Each structure stands twice: as C-alpha cells, then as structure tokens.
Amino acid sequence: MRQPASPALSALSPDTPEAIEDALIEKGYACVPGFLSPAQVHALAAETLRLWDDGEFQFARIGTGTNRQRCPQVRSDRILWLDNDHLSAPQKVYFDALDELRQRINRATMMGLVDWEGHLALYPPGTFYKRHIDVFANARERQLTTILYLNPNWQPGDGGELRLYLDGAEMEPYIDLEPRGGTLVTFLSSRFYHEVLPAHTERLSITGWYRVRSTRHF
Ligand SMILES: O=C(O)CCC(=O)C(=O)O
Ligand SMILES: [Fe+2]
Structure with a gap:
C-alpha cells in the first residue's frame, strides 16, 4: 500500500513520485505535467524574468573545466546558476520538491543520488541547443537530468520542444x-541524446542534474 504523504512531503502530490519512479524504471525518462502548481510556476517565471532584466544571465558554455567555451552554433541559450545555499522562496519550493523526489527515487532505484545542481535558462527567440548528451567523459556525477518548464502559456508553434532520442x-x-x-521532464543523463529545437518565443526553464558522489559510476 502507498505510504501517506507526511507534512514534509507536501510539495508534491502523492502520486507524482511513484509515477516518476515507474517511468524511470520502465523507460528511463518521465514527463510529468503539473509538477508545480500554476501559482508556483508563475512566481518562478516572474522572478526569472526580473533576474534577466537585471542582467544576471550569461551566455551558456559547453564542455568542462578549461575546455568550457561559448559555442553559439551548438547552444545559444543564456543561463544563471542557482546557489543552493541562497535560494529565493519560489526556488526553494522547487528545490524542496526535487529533494523529496530524490529521496523517493533513491529508495525505489538505489541510484544513490546525493545532491542536485541546476541553473535557470532563458532561450530568446531563435535560440536552440543542438543534439548532445549531458554527461562528460571526465565528470560522470550527473545521473538524472531534470528540466522544469516555466512558460505558462506555451502553445504549438512557439517552438523550443525538447527532442529526446530514444535509441542511443x-x-x-x-x-x-x-x-x-509546470511540466517536469527527467531522464537518465548518460542514456539520452537530446536537443532543444529553435524557440520562436522566449522560453524559460530550470535545468539541473541529480548527482552521485564523484567516485561512484553507473
Ligand atoms: O531545456 C531543455 O529542454 C533541455 C536543456 C538541456 O538539454 C541542457 O541544458 O543540457
Ligand atoms: Fe542537455
């Protein structure tokens, strides 16, 4: 029988973690509409746009360490890394929901996820992120990619779909x-090539990764 949600788990509706666990085990990815409420998404989006207006975002880079570089023909979004120790109230709501989900996934899969790192992302019209995989050869801590979308009024024709390649x-x-x-997408970072198709309207999201300790490889 399903465990009743404790007060600490109130950020997520009771069925959400189980649906995500099942999808991850079965398919390696999950797509969950309404992971956060419209009001929570609105608060995150409004704050993200304020940070954008304040000039806090930077051109996203690719690669790791000294190999990190801007490569606008590969990705042209702008990002702002989150500092998990100094999150705003709306960011903390999302972070807490993710942390609860992390513990649930650990119990269901024994993945040993220890933390989450993430950034805000803004794709101005015309921007994209070409096909790639999120795990670097020299940094394999990333196990599960998480993306929460923040555009409340996205419609077909607005572009910016996430294309997930299902066969290596x-x-x-x-x-x-x-x-x-409000939709959360999560997938095994080392399994799925993916890309962001060109956005035709401004596209907002929070992308992140659940990680294992750096000595652990799966
Ligand atoms: O925003 C998305 O849908 C995917 C973003 C992505 O692939 C990344 O930032 O690595
Ligand atoms: Fe990615």
Missing part, C-alpha cells in the same frame, strides 16, 4: 516534449 546515438526514434509551464 541513433537519430530515430525520438519524441518531442512540449515545454509547457
């Missing part, structure tokens, strides 16, 4: 996931 390095099959506000 093959170009097919794939699915296109709509970046609708």
Whole structure:
C-alpha cells in the first residue's frame, strides 16, 4: 500500500513520485505535467524574468573545466546558476520538491543520488541547443537530468520542444516534449541524446542534474 504523504512531503502530490519512479524504471525518462502548481510556476517565471532584466544571465558554455567555451552554433541559450545555499522562496519550493523526489527515487532505484545542481535558462527567440548528451567523459556525477518548464502559456508553434532520442546515438526514434509551464521532464543523463529545437518565443526553464558522489559510476 502507498505510504501517506507526511507534512514534509507536501510539495508534491502523492502520486507524482511513484509515477516518476515507474517511468524511470520502465523507460528511463518521465514527463510529468503539473509538477508545480500554476501559482508556483508563475512566481518562478516572474522572478526569472526580473533576474534577466537585471542582467544576471550569461551566455551558456559547453564542455568542462578549461575546455568550457561559448559555442553559439551548438547552444545559444543564456543561463544563471542557482546557489543552493541562497535560494529565493519560489526556488526553494522547487528545490524542496526535487529533494523529496530524490529521496523517493533513491529508495525505489538505489541510484544513490546525493545532491542536485541546476541553473535557470532563458532561450530568446531563435535560440536552440543542438543534439548532445549531458554527461562528460571526465565528470560522470550527473545521473538524472531534470528540466522544469516555466512558460505558462506555451502553445504549438512557439517552438523550443525538447527532442529526446530514444535509441542511443541513433537519430530515430525520438519524441518531442512540449515545454509547457509546470511540466517536469527527467531522464537518465548518460542514456539520452537530446536537443532543444529553435524557440520562436522566449522560453524559460530550470535545468539541473541529480548527482552521485564523484567516485561512484553507473
Ligand atoms: O531545456 C531543455 O529542454 C533541455 C536543456 C538541456 O538539454 C541542457 O541544458 O543540457
Ligand atoms: Fe542537455
């Protein structure tokens, strides 16, 4: 029988973690509409746009360490890394929901996820992130990618779908996931190539990764 949610777990609706665990085990990815409420998404989006207006975002880079560089033909979004020790109230709501989910996933899968790192992302019209995989050869701590979309009014034609390639390095099959506000997408970081199709309207999101300790590899 399903455990009743304790008060500390109130950020998530009771069925959400179990649906995500099942999808991850079965398919390696999950797409969950309404992970946060419209009001929570609105608060995060408003704050993200304020930070953008204040000039806090930077051009995203690719690679790690000294190899990190701007590569606008690969990705042209702008990002702002979150400092987990200094989150705003709306960010903390999301962080707490993610942390609860992390513990649930650990219990269901024994993945040993220890923490989460993430950044705000803004894709101005015309920007994209070409096909890539999120795990670097020299940094394998990232186990599960998480993306929360923040555009409350996304509609077909707005672009910016997440294309998830389902068969390793093959170009097919794939699915296109709509970046609708409040939807959480999570997938095994080392398994899925993916790309962000060109956005035709401004696209807001929070991308992050659940990680294991650096000595552990899966
Ligand atoms: O925003 C998305 O849908 C995916 C972003 C992404 O792939 C990344 O930042 O690594
Ligand atoms: Fe990615």
